[in-house]
Amino acid sequence: GSVKAGKMPEGEKMRQCKQEEEQQQKEEEREGLIEFYSSYQELFQFFCSNTTIHGAIRLVCSKKNKMKTAFWSVLFFLTFGLMYWQFGILYREYFSYPVNLNLNLNSDRLTFPAVTLCTLNPYRYSAIRKQLDKLDQITHQTLLDLYDYNMSLPERDWSTSSTQKRSSRSLLHHVLRHPLRRQKRDNLVNLPENSPSVDKNDWKIGFVLCSEDNDCFHQAYSSGVDAVREWYSFHYINILAQVPDAKALDESDFENFIYACRFNEATCDKANYTHFHHPLYGNCYTFNDNSSSLWTSSLPGINNGLSLVVRTEQNDFIPLLSTVTGARVMVHDQNEPAFMDDGGFNVRPGIETSISMRKEMTVRLGGSYSDCTEDGSDVPVQNLYSSRYTEQVCIRSCFQLNMVERCGCAYYFYPLPDGAEYCDYMKHRAWGYCYYKLLAEFKADVLGCFRKCRKPCKMTEYQLSAGYSRWPSAVSEDWVFYMLSQQNKYNITSKRNGVAKVNIFFEEWNYKTNGESPAFTVVTLLSQLGNQWSLWFGSSVLSVMELAELVLDFIAITFILAFRWFRSRQKLSPPGPALSSQDNAAFQDEAPALSAPHRFTVEAVVTTLPSYNSLEPRGASRDGEVGHE
Numbered sequence: 176g177s178v179k180a181g182k183m184p185e186g187e188k189m190r191q192c193k194q195e196e197e198q199q200q201k202e203e204e205r206e207g208l209i210e211f212y213s214s215y216q217e218l219f220q221f222f223c224s225n226t227t228i229h230g231a232i233r234l235v236c237s238k239k240n241k242m243k244t245a246f247w248s249v250l251f252f253l254t255f256g257l258m259y260w261q262f263g264i265l266y267r268e269y270f271s272y273p274v275n276l277n278l279n280l281n282s283d284r285l286t287f288p289a290v291t292l293c294t295l296n297p298y299r300y301s302a303i304r305k306q307l308d309k310l311d312q313i314t315h316q317t318l319l320d321l322y323d324y325n326m327s328l329p330e331r332d333w334s335t336s337s338t339q340k341r342s343s344r345s346l347l348h349h350v351l352r353h354p355l356r357r358q359k360r361d362n363l364v365n366l367p368e369n370s371p372s373v374d375k376n377d378w379k380i381g382f383v384l385c386s387e388d389n390d391c392f393h394q395a396y397s398s399g400v401d402a403v404r405e406w407y408s409f410h411y412i413n414i415l416a417q418v419p420d421a422k423a424l425d426e427s428d429f430e431n432f433i434y435a436c437r438f439n440e441a442t443c444d445k446a447n448y449t450h451f452h453h454p455l456y457g458n459c460y461t462f463n464d465n466s467s468s469l470w471t472s473s474l475p476g477i478n479n480g481l482s483l484v485v486r487t488e489q490n491d492f493i494p495l496l497s498t499v500t501g502a503r504v505m506v507h508d509q510n511e512p513a514f515m516d517d518g519g520f521n522v523r524p525g526i527e528t529s530i531s532m533r534k535e536m537t538v539r540l541g542g543s544y545s546d547c548t549e550d551g552s553d554v555p556v557q558n559l560y561s562s563r564y565t566e567q568v569c570i571r572s573c574f575q576l577n578m579v580e581r582c583g584c585a586y587y588f589y590p591l592p593d594g595a596e597y598c599d600y601m602k603h604r605a606w607g608y609c610y611y612k613l614l615a616e617f618k619a620d621v622l623g624c625f626r627k628c629r630k631p632c633k634m635t636e637y638q639l640s641a642g643y644s645r646w647p648s649a650v651s652e653d654w655v656f657y658m659l660s661q662q663n664k665y666n667i668t669s670k671r672n673g674v675a676k677v678n679i680f681f682e683e684w685n686y687k688t689n690g691e692s693p694a695f696t697v698v699t700l701l702s703q704l705g706n707q708w709s710l711w712f713g714s715s716v717l718s719v720m721e722l723a724e725l726v727l728d729f730i731a732i733t734f735i736l737a738f739r740w741f742r743s744r745q746k747l748s749p750p751g752p753a754l755s756s757q758d759n760a761a762f763q764d765e766a767p768a769l770s771a772p773h774r775f776t777v778e779a780v781v782t783t784l785p786s787y788n789s790l791e792p793r794g795a796s797r798d799g800e801v802g803h804e
Contacts, residue, residue: 212732218725226721229713258711265703272544273694280685285534287438287470288637289463290481290679291513293456293503294432295521296492306414307493310350314407314495317355321380322399326494349413349600353607355382355406382406384608394611400498407495408455409607412587415454416599432458434659434674435484438470454588455496456503456515464509472681477529480680484659487524488673500524504677506532508635510563517567520641527646527676533638534686539630544693547632556627559590569628574613577622582609646676 212218300307318324357380380402381395396402429450436443447470448462462481463470472479487501505519513519522528539547548554551564558564559572575589584598584606585591598606616622647655659674708714 212728215729215732218728218732222721222725227714227718228721254711258707261707261711262704265700265707269695269700274540274544274691275694277690277692279688279690281688282685285472285681285684285686286509287463287472287481287681288506288532288534288635289461289509289511289513291459291461291505291507291515291519292433292483292485292677293453293459293515293519295499295501295503296457296489296497297453297455298457298493299491300493301491303493307411310407310410310414311495313350314403318403321355321357349604350410352600353382353384353406353409355380355402382409384611386605386608390608392608392611404495404498411496412454412598413600416587416597417601428458429460432486433460433483434486434662435482436462437482438462439472439479453515459513459515461513469509475681475683477678477680480678482679483677485522485675485677486673487522487675500672501675502677504528504530504679506530506637506639506679508637511565512560512562512568514567514571522675522677523643524672524675525645527644527678529642529644529678529680531640531642531680531682533682535636535638536686536688537634537636538688538690539632540691540693541632544691545632546629548629549632551631554627554629556624557592559592564631565634566628566630570624573622573624573628574617577617577624578610578613581613582606586610640682 212221315326318326379395379397380399381393382402382405383391383393385391394405396405429445429448436447438447443462446465446468448460449464451459451461453459470481485502489497489500499521501524502522503515503519504522505513505515507513507518539545541547541549548564551558551569554564554569556569556573557576558568559575560568562568571589575585576592578584578586578589578598579592579595582598582603584603585595587597591597596602598610600606613622617624620626656673705716708719712718
């Protein structure tokens with residue numbers, strides 16, 4: 176009877192259930208902070224129905240037609256693939272760091288470059304004849320044996336000391352160790368020497384070089400003149416290395432080489448040039464190398480440049496070294512060494528050489544855009560020159576450092592590294608063998624000097640063009656030579672080959688600057704990516720954000736479904752003991768409170784979403800219903 180009295184009327188019970196359902200429905204319709212979906216299908220259906228990406232809505236509208244759905248699905252993902260393929264091409268182009276070449280023409284007062292002029296004679300023959308006397312005798316006998324040529328020699332000086340005699344005997348020993356001789360060409364090596372098929376032109380001439388282990392090879396040349404001069408130069412270097420005061424033999428005499436010097440119609444003086452000595456090109460004079468007072472040209476033309484009259488007569492030249500008459504000139508930038516054998520050219524005697532210049536500056540982008548260097552500090556080669564970094568400075572320094580490391584001595588034509596000494600076969604018997612082997616590796620870039628030495632990011636070059644005319648003319652040569660001989664107190668015996676004139680000037684007032692700028696910047700990349708996105712999907716940046724939102728929602732719902740599966744596994748437990756009637760009554764009294772499910776309330780925005788009840792645990796409510804029964 177008590178149980179019946181506690182029962183709730185049916186109308187009241189229905190009204191209470193209806194109120195609970197309305198309250199639950201209001202809670203479900205309330206907007207939350209973050210939207211979640213009950214399944215992947217619901218997520219993609221909502222995305223395709225609301226996204227601004229073209230074509231996505233077709234996947235929803237045609238869901239009742241499986242053929243159209245398949246067609247639009249393939250088309251949609253194919254379009255995505257093609258777009259990202261284009262993205263890959265754009266990224267590859269961006270990370271290749273292309274550059275644009277910018278050409279600018281500038282009009283301004285031009286700084287005149289440095290000009291170096293050399294005599295083409297290392298030393299006056301009369302000043303170094305004692306050191307070269309024994310070598311000249313051996314060369315005379317060698318030419319007589321090989322070519323039946325009797326070379327005339329100056330009268331010998333028999334008043335030599337015992338030290339010089341011992342030095343001559345030592346020199347004879349080493350010269351005979353590296354003899355100049357002929358060798359048959361490769362295709363005639365098996366024929367006897369007296370064979371009628373072997374002509375004089377079928378021989379190669381060269382000299383033998385041997386290592387400490389008597390491993391020898393024949394340094395051969397196709398030209399006999401080149402072979403004789405190279406062989407003579409090889410022994411000449413050894414002689415200079417043995418003379419302690421060889422650098423003091425340069426005998427700089429500006430007035431005996433430069434007869435006249437004018438710049439911008441003004442006479443040059445000693446403050447406008449510096450002097451240095453080259454072992455092969457002799458006395459060299461560099462004009463406009465003083466950085467404190469550089470020449471400037473306000474106007475182009477021959478009258479606004481440098482004009483020189485130089486002596487080119489060879490009355491005291493070393494015959495086997497100075498095989499060219501004239502002078503050698505080179506135009507280069509200030510604070511750069513004059514490499515006369517690389518960038519210089521010869522001035523002909525009896526000729527007026529007019530050299531017009533055009534200045535050209537190159538500015539490269541460093542960093543990822545090119546492998547240029549700003550000042551050479553990041554190049555793994557020590558700079559042996561007292562000048563700023565250039566590619567040629569680096570290459571020559573690299574060879575000299577390898578020479579010291581491999582051969583134990585330094586090459587005489589390049590600067591001397593700290594702690595090293597110049598090569599001399601009195602101290603380094605096999606340095607010639609080592610040098611020519613190393614030179615072959617250097618030219619083949621086995622040493623890696625051409626890879627290590629990078630171009631400077633900023634460099635100035637001068638494009639030269641030359642014109643020639645006879646100077647002085649036939650009608651004026653008498654008085655010109657007379658005036659020069661009176662002024663310089665020098666008796667010119669060979670008038671036509673005695674002097675030459677050089678004019679160096681700017682051809683035009685403009686100079687060209689070649690610069691580089693990035694061809695593909697970040698702004699350009701974003702613009703190209705936007706163009707591709709608009710081409711394939713007709714969308715904007717907000718559409719990209721929609722895709723990012725889709726990815727984040729996909730990750731979130733994956734975690735939620737995984738959490739739901741984990742919770743459901745935990746609730747699977749073995750059934751407990753049967754409930755008594757009293758427990759059952761107590762349970763029934765508590766059933767209304769337990770019938771309300773425990774929901775995960777998460778605030779979301781924008782739209783009303785499906786119920787989250789599919790993700791909630793239902794064990795408690797099912798137990799409550801069983802209790803009522």
